[in-house]
Each structure stands twice: as C-alpha cells, then as structure tokens.
Amino acid sequence: MSAIKGPAIFLAQFLRDQPPYNSLENIGAWVKSLGYQGVQIPTWDSRVIDLEQAEDSKDYCDELVGLLRGIGLEVTELAAHLQGQVLAMNNVYKTAFAGFYPKGLSDPEILKWATDQLKKSIMASKNMGLTAVPVLSGGFAWHMVYPWPQRPPGLIDQAFDEMVKRWKPVLDFANENGITIAYELHPGSDLFDGATFEMFLEKTNGHPAACLNYDPSHFVLQQLDYAHFIQLYGDRITAFHVKDAEFRPDGRVGVYGGYQGWAQRAGRFRSLGDGQVDFKRVFTLLAEAGYESWAVLEWECCLKSPEQGAAEGAPFIAEHIIKTTEVAFDDFAGGDSNAEMNRQILGLSIDNGIPHSRDR
Numbered sequence: 001m002s003a004i005k006g007p008a009i010f011l012a013q014f015l016r017d018q019p020p021y022n023s024l025e026n027i028g029a030w031v032k033s034l035g036y037q038g039v040q041i042p043t044w045d046s047r048v049i050d051l052e053q054a055e056d057s058k059d060y061c062d063e064l065v066g067l068l069r070g071i072g073l074e075v076t077e078l079a080a081h082l083q084g085q086v087l088a089m090n091n092v093y094k095t096a097f098a099g100f101y102p103k104g105l106s107d108p109e110i111l112k113w114a115t116d117q118l119k120k121s122i123m124a125s126k127n128m129g130l131t132a133v134p135v136l137s138g139g140f141a142w143h144m145v146y147p148w149p150q151r152p153p154g155l156i157d158q159a160f161d162e163m164v165k166r167w168k169p170v171l172d173f174a175n176e177n178g179i180t181i182a183y184e185l186h187p188g189s190d191l192f193d194g195a196t197f198e199m200f201l202e203k204t205n206g207h208p209a210a211c212l213n214y215d216p217s218h219f220v221l222q223q224l225d226y227a228h229f230i231q232l233y234g235d236r237i238t239a240f241h242v243k244d245a246e247f248r249p250d251g252r253v254g255v256y257g258g259y260q261g262w263a264q265r266a267g268r269f270r271s272l273g274d275g276q277v278d279f280k281r282v283f284t285l286l287a288e289a290g291y292e293s294w295a296v297l298e299w300e301c302c303l304k305s306p307e308q309g310a311a312e313g314a315p316f317i318a319e320h321i322i323k324t325t326e327v328a329f330d331d332f333a334g335g336d337s338n339a340e341m342n343r344q345i346l347g348l349s350i351d352n353g354i355p356h357s358r359d360r
Contacts, residue, residue, distance in 0.1 A: 002324050006295035007317035008038030010075045010241065013017060013299050014047055014306055024048040024064070029069045035314035038076040039336050040134070040296045043121045044083065044100075054078075054124035061127035061312070070307045078125050079241055081184065083340045086110060087170070088138030088163045088190070111166065117182075126177045132238040132293070133174065134182045134213040137200070139190030147344040150160065156199075163190060164203045165212075174348065175209040182213035182239040193224055194232060203327040211238040214286075215298065216277045217245035221267035223255065227281050240293025241298040242317055244275030262302035269300040271309035272316040287322040295321060 001172075020026040024041075027048070031039060040224035043051050053060040056180055065075055075199075079103050082100040088098060091107070121133050141159035144151050174181050183191050191197055197212070204210055214237045219226035230237065249266040252258060272279070281297075299306055299314040328334075 002292050004283065004291060004295050004321050005074075005076075005241070005293060006038065006321055007036050007314045008040060008074075008077065008294045008296040009034075009036045009184070009310065009313065010042070010296050010298045011042040011043065011048060012042040012079065014310065015047055017175040023049060025067060025071070028068055028073055031310065032071050032073055034311050035318065036073065038074040038294050038296070038299075040076045040117075040294070041078050042082075043078050043080050043117070043124070049078070049124075051120050051124060054127060055120040059125045059257055065128055075128055075130060076296055077130055077132050077134055077182075078121050078128070080118055081134065081136045081305075083114050083121070084135030084183075085138045085189065086157065087118065088139045088140060088166050090143070092143065106194055115166070115170060119173050121176055122170075122174050122179045125179050131178070132180045132182045132211065132213075134241075136185055136186055136237045137167070137183050137189045137191035139163070139188070139191055142188055142192075142268040145187075145192075148223075159190060160199055160203050168204065171204065171207045171209045171280040175207070180209050180211040180238045182211050182214055182237075184213040184218075184241065186215075186218055186344065187222065193222060194229055197233065197236075209234045209325075213237075213239040213241060213276050215243055216282055217241075217243040217275070217300075220245040220247050220276060221255070223247060226277065227285055230282070230285040230289055234285070234291065237286070237289065239293060240286065240291065240295050242272060242279070242295050243298045243300060244270045244272050244277050244279075244311070246270055248274040261346060265302075268302045271299065271301040271304040272297065274301070279316075283320045283322050287324055 011027060014021055014027060020030040028039065041049050045050055049064065050060070054064070058118060068075060072167060076186060086097060086101050098150060101113055105113060118135070125133055139159070144155065171181055185192050185197060185198065191200055201207070201210055212233060214230065216226035221227060245267065247267045253264070253266045255285055257267065262268050270328040295317050297310070297317060299313065301309050
C-alpha cells in the first residue's frame, strides 16, 4: 500500500526572530505539536540551515536530520526558490529582488552566486537522502506576458534560450546526483503554466531533472485547469505545495487585480479549505499519477493568521491523503480465470473453424 506522505509544512512563511519561530529546534517542536510529520526547509534562511556546511559535511546533515527525527519530524525537501529567481533575473528587477542575494555583486557575480547556491542545495539534499529541490525559474520576459506593444519576433525564444543556458548546468548537476529540480510554476517567472513548461522542456531536450513542484493555487489565479494539469504532467511532479486560493471577479477587478492589495484582489490566496481548490480531486489525481512524496502546506492567506492556518492545515492534509488499495472492492465476487472460460463468457464456446489465438 502506497500513499502520499504528510502532513508537512514549508517553514519559510513562519520563521521570525521570536520563539518558537526562531530556530529549527523551536519551530520544529511547534509544528510537531500541530500534527505535522515533515518540514520543508528554506535554504536561504540561516536560522534553520547552514547551507555551506550542509553541502560540505555529511555529518552536519546527519545531525540536522537527527535533531528533527528526535522531535518526530522528517526533512521533506530543501527549497531554493529565491536563488532560482535570481539565476534568471531581468536586470529591471535587480532592485526589487535585492534582498534575495548578497549586496555589492556585479552581474556575473550574481549569476555565479545563484548557480553555486543551487548546486549547494543539490549536494545538501543528496547528503540528507532527499530527491527534489523546489525552485522558481526566474524570468526575463514576464513584463511582456501581455503583448502590448506587440512582442518583437523571436523575443520569447531568446528569453528561453538564455534561461536554458543558465539552468542547464544546474539540471545536469542535479541529474548526476540523483536529484530533480522541481519548478514551481509561478506568475512573475517565465515558467508559469503548462505551455511555458513545455517550451522549457523542448529546449532542454526533455531533461530528466526538469520536474515540477505542483501548487494549484497559482493556477486558480490564472484560471487554468489545475486538475487536468496533473493528468498532463503528473509524471514530472516530484514535489507538492498544498495551498488554497479563490478567484471572484467583479466589475472592478479580474485576473490582473488592478494593482490592489491581496485582500482586494479577485484572485487571492486563502488558508486550506477557505478557497476554491477541490483538494479531494487533486489528491485523487496525484494518487492516480503515482505521486508518493510529501504533501507540504505552504501557508499564504490574505485574511487568516499564520498560527490558525498552520493549526488547521495539518488535519486538513491528513484527511485528504489517499492510501492506495492493493485489492479490488469486488474481489469477493471474483473467481478463477482461464482462456476457455473466457471464451464461454464471451459466447465463443462453439468451434466455428477459425483458429484460436492459442493455436497460432
């Protein structure tokens, strides 16, 4: 019997400088008390991981994993979303993303830093026995997502060529070390839906390490069929963020949100169960696709407190996890089978002179 693992929680949105949110041990004890079994660790936050040590020292990784296991938790993944965003960053966003990378770096140094950070995250994941690194792809062309003025011919191809040029060494390194790069398809990045992911796959020749961190909330905000997405790309999903959202357009705001704050947008993130995502369908389709890794709460809600969202999230995920069956519900009515019996059931028991397949 196999099942999606969980519930787990992404620590990034909960970390603060006050206890119990200020260290891995403290926040670990807090999330365990809420019913979580795993934690996804943001590799950019030194309060919960020293990425340099995690890359270089298996002993350090064993200690970190051991600390969490002593609490009753597993490490699900090491996330590198911010470093991925910086790897392929249009220079117009350098100021907005300045908090994502060290100060004072030149453009080549920023690229080198992001590449090194991603490779460190891969090696640290290998040292911990993990299999996926969730990331954002970054992007060069997002400001051209709505073609006005019309996009110059070849612009998108050039953007994806440059993205592949930057990501290919990371993907190769990940593949060599048994790790997948799980892209979270996200507005603001050039990989934001199925079509852009396909473009990326085509330009990387279907790279085996190019996979997905599935998050239905971003698809609700885009009005994309998040259930059909699993049926299309389920074999590439190697990580899963359980996050809810709703889309309620009116005469003032729609998909783009009118520059309003999150609470005033038509599309907004909600705590689990408060939005429109059909998680029964999502968990069913993931089970059918053979997904057996972690279901990780990513809390982002424009109304509810993180404490309430986290407390409600663990039982919500636990209730939705499907343990796939190894028996059929109608086995009680079954019986033995053989070719001659099957022919009789099909009304083919009379010999009509046509050779049976078994006679050929």
